[in-house]
Amino acid sequence: MTSTTAAPTAPTAAPTAPTAAPAGAPGGTRTSSGARRVPLSILDLATVSEGSTGQHAIRASIDLAVAADALGYHRLWFAEHHLAPGVASAAPAVLAALAADRTHRLRVGSGAVLLSTTSPLVAAEQFGSVAALHPGRVDLGVGRAFSPPPADGTAPPPPPRPSVEARVVDGLPVPAPPPVDLNDSAFRERLLAQKRVIGASRAPASLRDELELVLGLRAGTYRDADGTPYVSPPAEGAAFDLWVLASSPGESARVAGELGLPLAANYHVSPSSTLETVAAYRAAFRPGVLAAPYVLVSADVLVAADDAHAQRLAEPFPAWVRSIRTSGSGAVAYPRPGTTTPWHELDDATRALVRDRVDTRVVGDPDTVVERLETLQRATGADELLVTTVTHDKRDTVRSFELLAGAWGLSAGAPAVADAFAR
Numbered sequence: 001m002t003s004t005t006a007a008p009t010a011p012t013a014a015p016t017a018p019t020a021a022p023a024g025a026p027g028g029t030r031t032s033s034g035a036r037r038v039p040l041s042i043l044d045l046a047t048v049s050e051g052s053t054g055q056h057a058i059r060a061s062i063d064l065a066v067a068a069d070a071l072g073y074h075r076l077w078f079a080e081h082h083l084a085p086g087v088a089s090a091a092p093a094v095l096a097a098l099a100a101d102r103t104h105r106l107r108v109g110s111g112a113v114l115l116s117t118t119s120p121l122v123a124a125e126q127f128g129s130v131a132a133l134h135p136g137r138v139d140l141g142v143g144r145a146f147s148p149p150p151a152d153g154t155a156p157p158p159p160p161r162p163s164v165e166a167r168v169v170d171g172l173p174v175p176a177p178p179p180v181d182l183n184d185s186a187f188r189e190r191l192l193a194q195k196r197v198i199g200a201s202r203a204p205a206s207l208r209d210e211l212e213l214v215l216g217l218r219a220g221t222y223r224d225a226d227g228t229p230y231v232s233p234p235a236e237g238a239a240f241d242l243w244v245l246a247s248s249p250g251e252s253a254r255v256a257g258e259l260g261l262p263l264a265a266n267y268h269v270s271p272s273s274t275l276e277t278v279a280a281y282r283a284a285f286r287p288g289v290l291a292a293p294y295v296l297v298s299a300d301v302l303v304a305a306d307d308a309h310a311q312r313l314a315e316p317f318p319a320w321v322r323s324i325r326t327s328g329s330g331a332v333a334y335p336r337p338g339t340t341t342p343w344h345e346l347d348d349a350t351r352a353l354v355r356d357r358v359d360t361r362v363v364g365d366p367d368t369v370v371e372r373l374e375t376l377q378r379a380t381g382a383d384e385l386l387v388t389t390v391t392h393d394k395r396d397t398v399r400s401f402e403l404l405a406g407a408w409g410l411s412a413g414a415p416a417v418a419d420a421f422a423r
Contacts, residue, residue: 018291021383022241022262023136029409038377040408041075042068042401043111043268043298043388046089050333050392054088060394061089065099067398069106072410077111077141077386080118082198084330086320093126100134109139111264111298111386112245116145119202120210121232124217128238135239140214141264143245144207144252164272166359172379175356177272180325194329207244208255214242215259215289242289243296248273249280257281260288267376268300268388271360278380297382299373300361301389303400303407307364313391314363316340320390321354336392366407373408 029037046061048054061078068076076099078092089095092110099108108130113123123140131138166176204210216222217235224230244256244263247270256263263281267274278295285293304310316335323332343351343358362372373385387404391397 069103075107086331112143141243257284
């Protein structure tokens with residue numbers, strides 16, 4: 001989820017005809033053999049490092065946006081997480097506004113605003129407000145977070161995940177789903193307790209209705225079920241692109257296709273179902289906002305000067321993923337390398353719980369990472385890749401993006417930015 005291109009043109013509020021790709025989508029770069037590489041973009045969680053603070057993480061994220069702009073990345077999206085000790089990205093609209101103000105050509109946005117906590121109206125007004133000052137550079141990505149029903153018999157629990165064997169498809173590792181028990185009563189109660197603290201009491205409508213609300217407000221044509229018109233000045237005519245994020249081949253992928261919207265598929269979160277997610281979107285696609293499908297696929301990436309150094313920096317990752325999948329409060333502060341249990345010493349149950357994300361994380365020197373990202377793009381048919389990188393030292397994060405930008409061909413002779421990165 002690119003080489004530096006001319007400033008993208010702003011989309012119109014109500015296009016008279018579908019466009020072939022989201023506004024400003026670049027043509028990508030080329031390999032030495034002339035093959036086309038798709039654009040690269042960044043997903044940032046503003047992770048909090050062990051021993052640091054959320055304030056430092058937010059400042060570092062805005063510094064990263066400045067670096068990404070200089071390095072030639074196409075877009076930078078901020079995630080939405082709440083009450084997770086290791087993640088400070090809780091207000092993507094605010095972070096996008098701050099990043100837009102510090103950059104020149106980089107597209108900024110959300111990956112994603114969670115419709116379980118934020119209404120589509122509020123999201124459209126927030127991102128429309130940002131787009132008023134930065135037209136044609138703003139993306140409103142929306143998604144739906146898992147929210148367990150109460151265990152009081154008022155709603156059925158989520159169905160068990162299907163048993164799927166790990167496989168390799170066109171060189172791409174597709175792992176089995178992790179053995180996360182979504183029906184575990186203690187885990188469910190922790191998530192529900194967190195939801196009460198967040199105050200997420202809204203009951204979302206169908207995803208299609210929520211997306212059509214955003215599109216209708218932007219076009220100035222929205223009417224409710226009784227035919228009453230509504231107008232939102234910050235949303236009407238706003239030059240932002242609407243995206244749908246999906247982690248499974250379910251409602252999100254299908255509705256995105258039916259409305260002709262661009263899709264972001266989460267290989268870095270749910271690698272076991274990414275191929276099916278993309279296939280479901282393409283099967284459901286009908287010309288709408290776009291004339292043809294446009295797929296962005298995410299990947300967890302860590303680049304260093306050599307494979308051995310990259311593996312050392314990646315050592316805390318299994319412990320961090322374990323905290324996400326076993327704690328209702330979400331990710332812990334990202335540990336220092338050398339302070340967690342090495343992979344070969346973990347028990348079988350822990351390795352099974354996190355193996356899908358460890359095996360599909362793209363770690364290594366620039367050549368190794370580029371080869372694996374090209375495999376991901378080929379196997380999924382992605383039009384764009386969105387990379388996310390987590391390290392304890394933020395300078396290692398920006399160095400990773402710098403090395404990847406050079407190896408992918410985003411920039412030629414770009415100045416080093418890692419040494420100037422916020423400490």
